[in-house]
Amino acid sequence: MKRNIVEAVNDALACALESDHDVVVFGEDVGKNGGVFRATDALQDRFGADRVFDTPLAESGIAGFAVGLAAYGLKPVAEIQFGGFLYLAMNQLGAQAARLHSRSGGRLNIQMVLRAPYGGNVKSPDLHSDSFEALFSHTPGLKVVMPSTPYNAKGLLLAAIEDPDPVVFLEPLRLYRTFREEVPDGIYTVPLGEARVAREGSDVTVISYGAASPTALEAAETLGEEGVSAEVVDLQTVSPIDASTVVASVQKTGRAVVVHEAVGQLGVGAEIVALINERALFSLLAPVERVTGWNTPYPFAEVEHLFVPSKDMVVRSVRRTLQPDEV
Amino acid sequence: MVSLADHFKEAPPDVFRPVRLVEPDGSRAEGEVPTLDEAHQLFRWIVFGRVFDQRMISLQRQGRIGTIGSIRGQEASAAGIAMAMEKRDWLVASYRELLAYIVHGVPVESIVSLYRGKVPGPFPEDVRAMPIQIVIGSQMPHAAGIGFAMKYRGEDAVAVCCCGDGATSEGDFHEGLNFAGVYKAPVVFFVQNNGWAISVPRERQTKSRTIAQKAWSYGFTGVQVDGNDALAVYQVAKEALRHAREGEGPVLIEALTYRVGPHTTSDDPRRYRDEEAVKAHEGEDPILRLRLYLEKEGAYREGLQEEIEEEARERMSQAVEAVESAGAFTPEEMFDLTYARATPRVEEDRRVTLSRLSGGASS
Numbered sequence: 124m125k126r127n128i129v130e131a132v133n134d135a136l137a138c139a140l141e142s143d144h145d146v147v148v149f150g151e152d153v154g155k156n157g158g159v160f161r162a163t164d165a166l167q168d169r170f171g172a173d174r175v176f177d178t179p180l181a182e183s184g185i186a187g188f189a190v191g192l193a194a195y196g197l198k199p200v201a202e203i204q205f206g207g208f209l210y211l212a213m214n215q216l217g218a219q220a221a222r223l224h225s226r227s228g229g230r231l232n233i234q235m236v237l238r239a240p241y242g243g244n245v246k247s248p249d250l251h252s253d254s255f256e257a258l259f260s261h262t263p264g265l266k267v268v269m270p271s272t273p274y275n276a277k278g279l280l281l282a283a284i285e286d287p288d289p290v291v292f293l294e295p296l297r298l299y300r301t302f303r304e305e306v307p308d309g310i311y312t313v314p315l316g317e318a319r320v321a322r323e324g325s326d327v328t329v330i331s332y333g334a335a336s337p338t339a340l341e342a343a344e345t346l347g348e349e350g351v352s353a354e355v356v357d358l359q360t361v362s363p364i365d366a367s368t369v370v371a372s373v374q375k376t377g378r379a380v381v382v383h384e385a386v387g388q389l390g391v392g393a394e395i396v397a398l399i400n401e402r403a404l405f406s407l408l409a410p411v412e413r414v415t416g417w418n419t420p421y422p423f424a425e426v427e428h429l430f431v432p433s434k435d436m437v438v439r440s441v442r443r444t445l446q447p448d449e450v
Numbered sequence: 451m452v453s454l455a456d457h458f459k460e461a462p463p464d465v466f467r468p469v470r471l472v473e474p475d476g477s478r479a480e481g482e483v484p485t486l487d488e489a490h491q492l493f494r495w496i497v498f499g500r501v502f503d504q505r506m507i508s509l510q511r512q513g514r515i516g517t518i519g520s521i522r523g524q525e526a527s528a529a530g531i532a533m534a535m536e537k538r539d540w541l542v543a544s545y546r547e548l549l550a551y552i553v554h555g556v557p558v559e560s561i562v563s564l565y566r567g568k569v570p571g572p573f574p575e576d577v578r579a580m581p582i583q584i585v586i587g588s589q590m591p592h593a594a595g596i597g598f599a600m601k602y603r604g605e606d607a608v609a610v611c612c613c614g615d616g617a618t619s620e621g622d623f624h625e626g627l628n629f630a631g632v633y634k635a636p637v638v639f640f641v642q643n644n645g646w647a648i649s650v651p652r653e654r655q656t657k658s659r660t661i662a663q664k665a666w667s668y669g670f671t672g673v674q675v676d677g678n679d680a681l682a683v684y685q686v687a688k689e690a691l692r693h694a695r696e697g698e699g700p701v702l703i704e705a706l707t708y709r710v711g712p713h714t715t716s717d718d719p720r721r722y723r724d725e726e727a728v729k730a731h732e733g734e735d736p737i738l739r740l741r742l743y744l745e746k747e748g749a750y751r752e753g754l755q756e757e758i759e760e761e762a763r764e765r766m767s768q769a770v771e772a773v774e775s776a777g778a779f780t781p782e783e784m785f786d787l788t789y790a791r792a793t794p795r796v797e798e799d800r801r802v803t804l805s806r807l808s809g810g811a812s813s
Contacts, residue, residue, distance in 0.1 A: 147602070173602065179632055184591050184625030191595020191609075194580060195540075197602065199595075214622070218585050219592070225787035226581040230572035232790055263788050263796070287790035316793065363793035 125303040131273035132162045132238070132294060135280040136200060138310050140170045143198065146284060148175045150185060150202030150238075159204055160240060160299055182208050186215035186237060190289075193235040194223065198284055206241030206293060207250030207421075213258070220289040221264030232287040236280070240296035241269075242334040242384055244431045246424040252296075253421050254385035256333075259291045260362035260394070266290045267362040268315060271298070271336035273306045275359055278313030286315055295334035318365035320372065324354035327378040327441050330369055330395055332358035335382045335432055342382075342437035353441060361391055369395060370402045377408035378444040382432050387415035412440040466660045468706050469686050470676040474733055476742025483681050484688075486749045492529055492680040493740050494758055499525035499549040500737060501762035502558070506548075506565065509770065510715045515565040519545050520711035523678070526736030527642045527705040528612075529553055530683025534691055535610055540600075541579040542593040543612035544586070546642060550612060554579055558769040568779040569787065578607075586647075587617035590626025590639070597635030597700070608636045608694045616647025618664065619655050627702065631668035636694040638687070639665075639702045642677060644709035649722035665702035677705030678736040681743070708734065781807075 126134060139146045148163055148170075154177040157164035167175040178185050182203055189199040203209055209216070220233045243252030259267045266288050270276035276294065283290040313319075321336065322343050331339035336357045343353035354372050358365065373379045379399055381392035392413040399411055414432045422430045470479045483489070503522050509515045521528060524546065532541065532553035541547075541554045548561055555577040563569075564582065573579055580596075583589040593611030600607045617623055618641060630637040641661050645652050658664055665672025671693065675686040683705055690701035708731040712719045719725075737755070744750035785792055785800040792800065 179625070179628050181625045181628065183622055184594075184629050187588065187591025187622060187626065188595040188598070188629050191542075191592035191597075192599045193595075194592060195596045195599035197599050214585065214588060215591065219588055223581065224790065225569075225784070228569050228572035229787050231581075266789075363795060366794060 124306060124308060126273045126277075126306040127300045127303045128270070128273050128276045128294065129160055129162050129299040131277040131306045132280060133164055133166070134306065134308075135277040136163060136166060137169065139198075139200065139281060139284045140166065140174060142310060145196070145198045146174070146200060147192065147197055148200045148202075149178050151178060151180055151204050153177060153202050158202060160296075162202065162238070182211035183215050186212035187219065189235045189237065190215060190219050190223065190233055193233045193289070194231050198234055200236045200238065200284055203237060203239040205247075205251045206239040206255055207253040209239055209255050209291075212237070216259065216265060216289070216291065217262045221262050224264060224288065233289045234287050236283045236290045236292050238280075238292045238294060240299070241293040242296050243421060243427050245297050246427070252427065254293075254383070254416065256293055256361050257385055257390045260391060264288065265362065266315060266360065267293065268360050269293045269295070269333035270359065271295060271333050271357055273304050275313045275319070277306050278311050279315065279359060281310055282312040282315050285312070290315070293333060298334055298337065313359065315360045316363045316365055317360065318356050318358045318368040320354060320368065321357040322353070322355040324352040324376065326352045326376055327380065327444055328354045328356060328369075328372040328376045329380050329382060329437060329441065330356045330358065331382040332361060332391075333384070335384050338432055338434055339382050339437060341434045342441065345434060345438055346441055351441065351445065364394065364398070366398050366402065369398060373399050373403045374406040377406050379407075380412040380414060380437060380440045380444060382414045382437055384416050384431055386418050387413055388418045390415060409444040412444055414440050466662050466672070466674045468674040468676045469682050470679050471682040471685060472679050472739055472743045474739055476739060476746045478743070482685070484684055486744075486747060488533075488684065489681060489740065489744060489749070492526075492533060492684055493744060495529035495533060495549065495553055496525035496680055496737055496740065497755055497758040498552075498762040498765070499529060501759055502549065502552070502766060505763070505766040505770070506562075507715060509562075514770075514774070515562065516567055517714050517716050518565055519714040521546060521549055523710040523731070523735065524642055524644055524707045525549055526680035526740070527677040527683055527707050530680050531610060531612065531640045531687045531703070531705075534684050534687035536607070536691075537576070538605070538607040539578065539691070540593070540596045540607065540609040541612075542583075542589045542596060542609055543580070544583040544589060544614070544617075546614055546644070547612045548582070551579060551582065558765065559772050562769050562773045563776075566773055568773070569783045587613055587620030587622045589613065590617070590620075590622050591629060592626075593637050593639070594626050594629035594633070594635050597630060597637035598633050601633075601636055606695060608638055608691050610638045610640060610691070612640045612642065614647065615641060615643040615645070615652050615655055615661060616650070617641070618661055627664070627668045627700070630700040631670050634697070634699045636697070637700040638690045638694050639700060640687070641702065641704045642707055643704050644707050646709045646713065646723070648713040648717060649719070660704060662702060662704040668700075670700045670702065672702040672704065674704045674706060677707030678734045678739065680736055680740050
């Protein structure tokens with residue numbers, strides 16, 4: 124069946140609720156309202172208010188409550204309404220969810236998923252557009268998963284729900300309804316920790332994930348018209364990162380451009396550049412480029428289109444890697 | 451006619467009066483007391499708690515364990531709540547409730563090992579307890595979740611969540627109690643109000659007249675108890691657990707006790723409090739009170755306390771010996787415990803570290 128990303132997320136939740144009574148789904152407005160983006164639409168009617176329910180308006184409470192459910196042995200899937208509000212849940216994620224497996228000497232698995240839409244270019248108010256994946260990737264014990272298509276959104280979410288570690292699942296808000304593709308019914312998983320080669324190429328590797336992934340693909344199309352063959356790697360999971368796929372691709376192409384919407388400084392792009400430096404430096408024909416958001420707070424709506432990486436920015440960066448002397 | 455000014459008046463005086471069953475001189479106050487058997491068991495635990503505390507502090511002074519917070523004077527609160535619990539109930543608590551962990555079935559070795567800076571080793575399978583919480587107040591939403599989960603599975607069990615007076619100022623205290631209230635989760639919140647959060651006295655922590663009254667704003671019951679009266683804590687805790695277990699909703703217990711020692715072995719209370727004020731609390735010692743009670747009831751055998759102390763010292767020595775003679779903590783465990791299955795990055799850290807330790811090429 125053809126589904127967009129938000130429908131794929133809804134379907135994944137339905138499959139998980141259907142197959143496993145330990146799965147519970149909750150968050151602000153997820154019950155009757157079906158979530159402000161309808162990711163949990165109709166789930167309460169179908170599975171009952173004891174399994175799909177509203178919480179008080181409290182992000183730390185939601186995350187901490189999920190930790191308790193997971194410590195007990197249920198499989199909570201909680202929604203944080205906007206990624207920017209994850210700041211309020213940082214202590215429960217970083218100091219609690221991430222650390223309880225080690226703190227308990229391995230006895231507790233905090234098998235929980237915290238879903239949140241992230242990313243901008245949809246003219247939202249403050250703190251509704253941020254990309255915080257680096258904060259969570261810097262926290263050992265957490266996994267950070269960022270789908271980019273309806274197919275991988277469903278498969279990754281089902282894998283995250285079955286993963287024994289706490290997963291922060293960041294969904295690309297502006298892609299929620301931009302396109303539909305074939306998404307199989309029923310349960311299937313896309314493994315965590317594995318990148319996918321979204322497009323094969325031989326001249327340059329464009330590494331991206333989440334909302335920036337379609338931008339990377341569009342850039343690759345344009346470059347193709349110019350006779351440049353760009354390979355596009357979609358990380359899918361940001362932590363743990365799939366170093367082998369990245370390194371193998373860069374060894375093949377000799378050039379790399381990393382694209383993400385989050386601020387550049389100490390971001391996922393910096394980690395990828397370091398990885399390439401450690402493992403593929405001598406394959407490089409040009410310095411690795413980064414196309415990222417500015418090192419500013421997420422900007423006000425009138426200029427946000429300049430903050431979010433565009434196809435043209437990616438194309439320009441790729442061209443620079445092809446002709447480094449002309450920079 | 452009611453004037454607007456009437457709406458702005460101070461709230462009426464609260465009705466809280468701490469439950470007390472035994473006076474400091476050992477005589478009985480009003481109310482039904484636990485059996486003498488239960489009183490004896492409580493006496494054993496609080497005497498054990500005192501010896502445990504002394505031994506842990508001396509181990510710290512000798513550099514054999516790290517920083518530790520004293521539980522001296524608070525033994526009745528911790529033992530009272532934990533002894534009222536069933537084996538199937540969850541304990542969700544912090545470092546000021548070490549005795550509660552032991553009463554609930556966590557081996558002393560686990561605690562010594564943790565303070566020695568080793569991977570603590572998991573609690574035994576049949577002990578339902580969250581690891582000792584260090585981040586003040588963070589455990590409150592966990593208890594709401596555990597309580598909810600037990601209700602969801604139709605289990606006849608309760609989550610007991612302990613914290614101190616300082617924790618009541620944390621946002622997670624509010625969020626945890628609020629969630630438990632909204633879901634009518636079987637949770638007993640137990641606040642040991644020992645008067646101090648390091649150097650900040652209780653009255654600078656909240657303008658609420660009592661901590662127990664906060665329960666009202668979450669729509670459930672709050673009770674104050676004399677936290678140095680082991681029998682009263684036990685009795686109140688039993689009733690609170692029954693209440694939560696039978697689906698009547700959460701309960702907040704405020705146990706009034708006093709931190710006679712420093713916050714931890716790293717703290718010097720002379721900087722911020724008058725030690726004369728501390729002396730005023732010495733007459734409230736829970737061990738003395740319970741012994742006087744047992745004597746008055748004709749249920750105290752001469753030398754009993756000394757016997758229990760001797761047994762406790764032996765138990766402590768055994769535990770310390772077991773922990774100190776156990777193999778050295780290896781970094782391997784850290785790599786094993788970060789994720790359920792180590793990620794490639796963690797594996798790489800392991801490889802590099804082990805190679806460095808064996809003087810290998812990557813060192």
